[in-house]
Amino acid sequence: EAGVVQSPRYKIIEKKQPVAFWCNPISGHNTLYWYLQNLGQGPELLIRYENEEAVDDSQLPKDRFSAERLKGVDSTLKIQPAELGDSAVYLCASSPRQGSYEQYFGPGTRLTVT
Amino acid sequence: AQSVTQLGSHVSVSEGALVLLRCNYSSSVPPYLFWYVQYPNQGLQLLLKYTSAATLVKGINGFEAEFKKSETSFHLTKPSAHMSDAAEYFCAVSDRGGTSYGKLTFGQGTILTVHP
Numbered sequence: 040e041a042g043v044v045q046s047p048r049y050k051i052i053e054k055k056q057p058v059a060f061w062c063n064p065i066s067g068h069n070t071l072y073w074y075l076q077n078l079g080q081g082p083e084l085l086i087r088y089e090n091e092e093a094v095d096d097s098q099l100p101k102d103r104f105s106a107e108r109l110k111g112v113d114s115t116l117k118i119q120p121a122e123l124g125d126s127a128v129y130l131c132a133s134s135p136r137q138g139s140y141e142q143y144f145g146p147g148t149r150l151t152v153t
Numbered sequence: 154a155q156s157v158t159q160l161g162s163h164v165s166v167s168e169g170a171l172v173l174l175r176c177n178y179s180s181s182v183p184p185y186l187f188w189y190v191q192y193p194n195q196g197l198q199l200l201l202k203y204t205s206a207a208t209l210v211k212g213i214n215g216f217e218a219e220f221k222k223s224e225t226s227f228h229l230t231k232p233s234a235h236m237s238d239a240a241e242y243f244c245a246v247s248d249r250g251g252t253s254y255g256k257l258t259f260g261q262g263t264i265l266t267v268h269p
Contacts, residue, residue, distance in 0.1 A: 043196065079162070081243050081259030082197070095256065130196060140185055140204060140247055142257065144196030 041065065043145035045131050051151045057119035060148045064112070064133030071108060072142060073116050074130040082130055088114065118150075126152045155180055157246045159260035166267055172216075172231040174263045176244030179225065186227040187245040187257065188218055197243065203227060214238070239267045 044063040052058050064071050069090050074082035085104070087095040090111035099106065103122070108114040118125055128149050132142040160175040178184060185204045189197040201212025208220040218229045227244060244260040 080261050081245070082257075083259070084256060087256065132196075140187070140202060141199060142197075144189075144198070146194065146196045149194075 043131055043133055043143055045129075045145035045148055047148055048146060049149050049151075051153065052121055054123055054152050055120040057117065058121050058150060059118075060116045060129050060131075060150075062114045062116070062131030062145060064114070064131070065135075065143055068133035068135050068143070069111065070134040070136065071114050072132040072134075073106060073114070074132065076128040076130055076147070078127070085116070121150075121152045123152050126150055155184055155246045155248060155258045157244050157258060157260040159242075159244050159263050161263055162261065163264045163266065166234045166265070168236055168267055168269055169233050172229070172234045172238065172265065174229040174242050174244075174265065176218075176227045176229065176260060177225050178227065178244075178246045180246065183220075183222055185247045186218075186220060187247070188212065188216070188227075188229050189243045189245060189259075190214075191241045191243065191262075193240075200229070200242075234265075234267045236267050236269070239265055241265070 046061050071088040073085040076082045086099045086106050088108045091108050106116045128147040130147045131145045134142050156179045158177045187202045188200040190200050191197045200216050201210045203210050203220045211217045216231045220227050241262045241264045243262045245257045247257050
């Protein structure tokens with residue numbers, strides 16, 4: 040069974056530029072999460088989807104961050120414009136169903152903003 | 154809100170020695186608890202979870218953790234460290250219900266170094 044796929048794995052951009060990250064969850068997993076992981080810290084939830092509905096986006100900085108999950112499968116997380124402080128690893132995870140406590144993580148996208 | 158504290162950002166042990174990584178949670182109601190491992194440039198992998206009455210939980214790679222309600226702790230142990238155990242370990246907590254059902258809150262992580 041394929042795991043959670045994320046791309047790109049690494050991205051370097053200049054500040055004020057836009058950037059997008061893509062996530063393909065494990066087949067059949069209805070719940071999808073985006074996390075932000077700063078260096079030396081644990082992941083922090085940005086947004087959680089149940090199918091195509093964002094059920095928890097309270098931690099998403101909506102002035103510059105946006106996300107979508109069309110058709111309830113793949114998801115895209117976008118930052119526009121990027122700031123220096125956005126440099127971090129962006130992790131995607133999926134769960135088989137709502138409320139499942141087992142989350143399967145992708146390898147992440149390491150973003151560097153210069 | 155749930156929170157979890159991992160004591161010690163770095164732990165160093167010799168190969169073959171006991172591994173002990175500490176985790177304490179704050180919650181008025183016993184939550185669900187998890188340990189994840191993260192190898193360099195990889196995502197997090199679930200080691201073990203506590204979601205039932207069994208307070209001693211066995212996970213993968215020889216790790217286990219004991220839920221102690223009186224101490225609000227969920228420390229991770231392994232009797233004999235192996236070089237391949239070198240990684241970063243995260244303790245996480247989740248509410249059992251309510252609007253945060255299934256939402257994980259992570260600790261800051263503990264980097265485990267294993268030396269020959």
